[in-house]
Amino acid sequence: MSTPNDQAAVGDRAGRPRGGRLHPLTPVVRAGRVLVSLAALATYNLENIRHAGWWLPAIAVGALIVGLIASALSWAFTRFAIAGGEVHIDSGVLFRRSRQVRIDRLQAIDIVQPLLARALGLAELKLDMAGGAEGRVRLGYLRLDEAQALRAALLAMAAGLDHRTPEAPQRPLVHCSGGAIVGGALLSTQALIGFIWVVAFLAGAIASRQPGVFTGALPGVVSVFGAVWQTIQQHFGFTVADSPDGLRLRHGLFETRAQTVPPGRVQAVRIVQPLLWRMFGWVRVDANIAGYAGHRAEDGRQHNSVLLPVGTRAQALLVVGRALPGVDIDAVAMTRVPARAKWRSPLLWWTYRAGADEAIVSVRSGLLTKVHAVMRHEKIQSVRLSVGPWQRALRLATVHVDSTKGPVDVVLHHRDLGEGRRIVDAEVLRAERGRALRMPDRWMTTSPGPSAIG
Amino acid sequence: MRVSVRLRAMRRAVLGVVGVVVAVLAAVALTIAGSVLVAVVTVVVVLAICAALFVVIGRNYDSWGYAERGADLLVTHGVMWRRLVVVPYGRMQLVDVTAGPIERKFGISTLRLHTASAGTDARIHGLTAAEATRLRDRLAALGESQSAGL
Numbered sequence: 275m276s277t278p279n280d281q282a283a284v285g286d287r288a289g290r291p292r293g294g295r296l297h298p299l300t301p302v303v304r305a306g307r308v309l310v311s312l313a314a315l316a317t318y319n320l321e322n323i324r325h326a327g328w329w330l331p332a333i334a335v336g337a338l339i340v341g342l343i344a345s346a347l348s349w350a351f352t353r354f355a356i357a358g359g360e361v362h363i364d365s366g367v368l369f370r371r372s373r374q375v376r377i378d379r380l381q382a383i384d385i386v387q388p389l390l391a392r393a394l395g396l397a398e399l400k401l402d403m404a405g406g407a408e409g410r411v412r413l414g415y416l417r418l419d420e421a422q423a424l425r426a427a428l429l430a431m432a433a434g435l436d437h438r439t440p441e442a443p444q445r446p447l448v449h450c451s452g453g454a455i456v457g458g459a460l461l462s463t464q465a466l467i468g469f470i471w472v473v474a475f476l477a478g479a480i481a482s483r484q485p486g487v488f489t490g491a492l493p494g495v496v497s498v499f500g501a502v503w504q505t506i507q508q509h510f511g512f513t514v515a516d517s518p519d520g521l522r523l524r525h526g527l528f529e530t531r532a533q534t535v536p537p538g539r540v541q542a543v544r545i546v547q548p549l550l551w552r553m554f555g556w557v558r559v560d561a562n563i564a565g566y567a568g569h570r571a572e573d574g575r576q577h578n579s580v581l582l583p584v585g586t587r588a589q590a591l592l593v594v595g596r597a598l599p600g601v602d603i604d605a606v607a608m609t610r611v612p613a614r615a616k617w618r619s620p621l622l623w624w625t626y627r628a629g630a631d632e633a634i635v636s637v638r639s640g641l642l643t644k645v646h647a648v649m650r651h652e653k654i655q656s657v658r659l660s661v662g663p664w665q666r667a668l669r670l671a672t673v674h675v676d677s678t679k680g681p682v683d684v685v686l687h688h689r690d691l692g693e694g695r696r697i698v699d700a701e702v703l704r705a706e707r708g709r710a711l712r713m714p715d716r717w718m719t720t721s722p723g724p725s726a727i728g
Numbered sequence: 729m730r731v732s733v734r735l736r737a738m739r740r741a742v743l744g745v746v747g748v749v750v751a752v753l754a755a756v757a758l759t760i761a762g763s764v765l766v767a768v769v770t771v772v773v774v775l776a777i778c779a780a781l782f783v784v785i786g787r788n789y790d791s792w793g794y795a796e797r798g799a800d801l802l803v804t805h806g807v808m809w810r811r812l813v814v815v816p817y818g819r820m821q822l823v824d825v826t827a828g829p830i831e832r833k834f835g836i837s838t839l840r841l842h843t844a845s846a847g848t849d850a851r852i853h854g855l856t857a858a859e860a861t862r863l864r865d866r867l868a869a870l871g872e873s874q875s876a877g878l
Binding site: 404564654655656657658659660661662663666674676677678679683698702705706709712715 | 799800808809810811812813814815816818819843844845846847848849850877
């Protein structure tokens with residue numbers, strides 16, 4: 275296989291590029307993932323398997339062989355090339371599929387290495403385009419150095435530079451210690467509920483002298499701590515680095531993931547502090563990134579929208595400062611909601627704070643879990659004002675500042691009705707002004723080039 | 729801008745048909761069951777509810793409004809739950825015009841705006857077919873000229 279830099283030149287602009295192949299071990303890694311999921315299924319159903327006959331392993335082996343053959347065929351029919359600012363991928367055995375993806379629409383690039391791929395020195399390249407799950411392009415598997423070279427070439431092209439530009443240097447910002455990751459996961463609200471669950475059922479079992487009470491609760495406990503374990507596995511060794519190509523995140527214990535989020539692709543961020551994290555002053559930073567939305571289905575959890583899984587507030591501000599350049603989120607003057615909002619929201623009304631300056635809109639709320647959400651005006655998708663019957667009686671209104679899909683919601687609850695209307699007008703105006711002055715999509719060029727989305 | 733009065737006409741027609749059907753069915757069933765008094769009371773209650781809904785439909789119709797402004801489209805509706813949405817033209821991803829069978833009978837359609845946000849809920853019910861087409865084409869053209877990446 276030729277080197278990626280040659281591949282970038284492969285394929286004349288007019289004709290159909292023939293393109294390169296993925297690594298020949300790709301089917302092995304794909305089938306290996308099937309094996310892992312079979313093994314996981316088996317451990318969950320250990321009791322049933324013990325009573326099953328010889329046919330069960332036979333089915334498993336058969337499924338594995340069929341999977342291997344299918345992946346091998348799929349590999350043989352897949353080719354890719356990079357030409358004319360586009361990625362071309364031809365795939366499909368029976369139904370041929372030809373995709374062309376414009377690189378300037380790139381929202382993020384991930385290099386993912388599952389455990390087996392890591393052992394073989396392979397990696398999968400995931401390109402996230404705006405447009406949800408349909409906009410995701412996977413190139414896997416490639417040799418790790420090839421994947422990295424390809425990423426550098428794609429980022430250079432997306433930035434508006436020549437594809438032979440070497441990879442941009444990076445500067446480390448934050449590294450999360452293993453202790454903080456494990457501690458953070460164990461002190462999360464989710465784990466706390468798990469502990470309470472265990473203690474409650476253990477107490478119930480002891481009080482009633484029936485162990486069945488406790489074993490009945492086990493599946494719930496397993497799923498809660500399975501989720502906690504997943505968080506630890508995915509975030510272990512989290513490092514955040516800054517480069518001219520944007521934020522670079524590396525993390526993962528077994529399956530490692532290296533994410534690159536180019537400048538201007540972060541739509542909104544929030545700083546979250548679960549109840550128990552307060553004693554250590556820890557916070558988490560999440561972000562809305564257009565390409566990452568809608569990938570929940572892949573493994574049931576959205577984990578790649580985390581910019582910092584656990585860190586001090588100073589570290590969080592550092593990361594937020596890089597994700598939204600030129601923004602000082604603590605400089606925004608925040609105002610509370612009118613006291614009459616207590617009739618509508620007796621527990622939370624005094625936690626709502628909101629404010630805006632020329633660059634951002636900023637919202638804080640939360641009694642147990644504190645959330646501080648921030649968004650640049652120019653990233654606003656739409657602005658909504660809603661007034662329910664109870665709110666109308668109290669002359670209150672809620673303003674939603676809509677961002678792309680993701681964990682961050684910017685909602686200004688229960689503002690004074692007149693103020694709410696003024697906020698809507700002001701946000702719309704600032705968004706319009708912001709869009710006119712926005713950063714170019716090709717971040718190394720100076721003019722706002724062809725827009726990513728019409 | 730107001731939406732077409734045919735929206736109100738359609739909703740009231742649907743209400744009338746449903747109300748009459750429910751009233752007749754209830755009257756027949758209860759009369760067969762042997763209680764004429766209960767049947768009469770039920771029919772009166774059904775008709776009262778229909779009368780109330782008749783007024784509600786009118787008020788809801790009056791609440792609908794939209795405005796094409798310089799850089800954005802503004803849509804407002806709702807009586808009890810009042811809603812106002814402002815969508816900048818540059819943020820529109822696609823514009824849908826749909827018309828169900830009943831809507832088609834009354835010559836109206838529904839226009840929906842989608843942005844990259846799941847929260848944007850910008851619908852305009854009860855546009856005449858001509859107005860829906862005009863608005864769709866205008867929004868598409870404005871969206872193209874003011875398009876602003878993500």
